[in-house]
Every structure is written in structure tokens, then in C-alpha cells.
Amino acid sequence: MFSERLVIVNDLRELRRMSAWLQDACAAADFGADLAGRLDLCANELVANIISYAFDDGQRHEIALEVTATPEGASLTVRDNGRPFNLLEAPAHRQPESIEQARIGGLGIHLVRQLSSGCRYRRDGGFNVLTVDLAHQALRRHA
Amino acid sequence: MNIDAETLEGNVRRIHLSGRMDVQGTQEIDLKFTSFTANQDAVIVDLSQVDFLSSIGIRTLMLNAKAVTQRGGKMALLNPDPTVSAVLEMAGIDTLIPIFRSEADALKAVSP
Numbered sequence: 102m103f104s105e106r107l108v109i110v111n112d113l114r115e116l117r118r119m120s121a122w123l124q125d126a127c128a129a130a131d132f133g134a135d136l137a138g139r140l141d142l143c144a145n146e147l148v149a150n151i152i153s154y155a156f157d158d159g160q161r162h163e164i165a166l167e168v169t170a171t172p173e174g175a176s177l178t179v180r181d182n183g184r185p186f187n188l189l190e191a192p193a194h195r196q197p198e199s200i201e202q203a204r205i206g207g208l209g210i211h212l213v214r215q216l217s218s219g220c221r222y223r224r225d226g227g228f229n230v231l232t233v234d235l236a237h238q239a240l241r242r243h244a
Numbered sequence: 245m246n247i248d249a250e251t252l253e254g255n256v257r258r259i260h261l262s263g264r265m266d267v268q269g270t271q272e273i274d275l276k277f278t279s280f281t282a283n284q285d286a287v288i289v290d291l292s293q294v295d296f297l298s299s300i301g302i303r304t305l306m307l308n309a310k311a312v313t314q315r316g317g318k319m320a321l322l323n324p325d326p327t328v329s330a331v332l333e334m335a336g337i338d339t340l341i342p343i344f345r346s347e348a349d350a351l352k353a354v355s356p
Contacts, residue, residue, distance in 0.1 A: 112269070113267050114268065116266060116267050116268065117266070117268055120266070132341055138296075138327050141296070141300055142296075142331065145298045146298060146299055149267055149298070149299075149300065156286040173258055179262050185267070194336075195342065196336045196339070197336075199340065200306065200309050200310050200313050200340040200341060201310065201314060203306060203310060203340055205306050205307055205310065206299075206303055207299075208299040208302055208303070208308055209299040209336065211334075212298075212299055212331065212334055212335060215335075216334070233268070
């Protein structure tokens with residue numbers, strides 16, 4: 102089964118390197134542009150959140166990513182040793198009625214939920230391990 | 245990312261964005277975007293050359309749309325590509341900031 106791994110550090114400048122790696126991996130796995138684009142967006146949202154919020158010690162931390170081909174499409178696993186955070190427990194996004202009432206921010210987790218067909222989280226020792234599944238067929242559901 | 249702006253008929257400010265609107269791309273254009281919408285009552289943001297949009301880019305679009313709207317002005321998005329369009333819909337932005345396929349329609353919508 103196709104699987105590729107990458108380790109980056111907690112620096113937002115690493116996101117472009119991550120996306121380039123993901124693009125190569127998706128091409129090698131023949132995922133197609135649609136699935137590759139959704140994986141790229143999921144990875145950007147998840148890892149930007151980790152880099153921005155998971156660490157408060159100012160130290161260098163590694164974040165490991167793994168993309169795997171599945172019968173339904175692909176799965177992306179992200180592993181970090183930041184503070185415990187279970188995306189599945191984050192409150193659901195509430196759609197504002199107007200731009201004036203909109204609270205700005207916090208859409209990353211909502212997008213990951215919209216883009217994925219399944220999500221699994223576990224705390225493994227000192228690590229957050231999150232796996233998101235993405236189907237070949239794009240989902241269009243609204244939470 | 246690249247950003248430029250021009251003023252159209254009726255004092256409508258048309259902002260053109262191109263590139264990848266991820267963390268790095270958005271940081272590159274964020275200040276200029278805000279300066280281009282400052283004191284503008286009618287803004288059209290051309291997204292046709294944006295090939296990737298993540299939540300940080302959506303944040304910038306929303307902040308500027310909110311500021312323009314709170315002044316009593318209007319901001320519209322023009323021509324996002326299908327991928328970017330899907331992200332805007334998933335984020336529910338299409339119901340908060342109007343999206344148009346033609347510049348004429350966008351102009352009509354934002355003009356006072």
C-alpha cells in the first residue's frame with residue numbers, strides 16, 4: 102500500500118515544504134487533482150493550528166505527517182508532541198447570519214471536518230495522533 | 245502572492261490577487277490588502293488567479309469585508325476558480341460576501 106512520510110518542525114515557513122512534499126506524494130500515488138487539493142488544504146489547516154497553538158515553550162518540535170492510500174481514497178496522519186488537543190471535541194462551527202455578526206477566525210477545523218469523511222484521534226504517550234480520511238469523491242455536506 | 249489595485253468607474257476599487265493564499269501568501273499581501281480597502285465604500289476582489297485558499301486567507305477576506313460593510317460600503321468577490329469556490333462554500337462565505345462570475349454584475353452590486 103502506498104505510504105509516504107515527512108517530518109517538519111514547528112515553523113510556519115515549513116508549510117510550503119510540506120505542501121510540495123504532499124504534491125509529489127499525491128502525484129506518485131495517482132490521487133488526482135481534486136483529492137490532492139483537499140489533502141493539501143487539510144494538511145495546511147491541521148499543521149498551521151499545531152504550529153500556532155500546540156506549543157508554548159518556544160522550543161523546536163517535530164511534527165510527523167504520513168499520507169496513505171486507502172480503498173476509499175487517502176488518509177493523512179499528523180503526529181505532534183504539543184498540548185493535548187482532540188479536534189473531534191472542538192465545538193461545531195456556527196454559521197453567522199451576516200458579515201457584521203461574523204466572528205473572524207476558527208474556520209480551519211470546520212474546513213477539515215467538511216473535507217474529510219472520517220477523523221480519528223488518540224493521545225499516545227505525549228503525542229497527539231490525528232488521522233483524517235478523505236474519499237475520492239468530494240463531499241459536499243454542511244455541518 | 246501578488247496584489248494590485250485599480251479604481252474603476254464610480255470610484256469602485258478593484259483588487260486583484262494572484263497566487264497561493266496560504267499562511268505565507270496571505271502574510272505577503274495582508275497589509276497591502278487592508279490599505280487598498282481603507283476608506284473604500286465599493287470593493288471588488290478578483291480571485292480568478294488564486295489557486296489555493298486556506299482559512300488564513302478567508303480570515304483576511306472576512307476582516308476586510310467586515311470593515312467595508314461596517315462603514316456602510318459593499319465588498320464582493322469575483323470569479324474564484326472551482327477549487328477556491330468550493331472552499332468558500334464549505335466555509336459558508338458565499339452567504340456572507342457575495343460572489344459574482346462577471347465584473348459587470350459585481351460592479352452593479354457594490355456601486356452605491
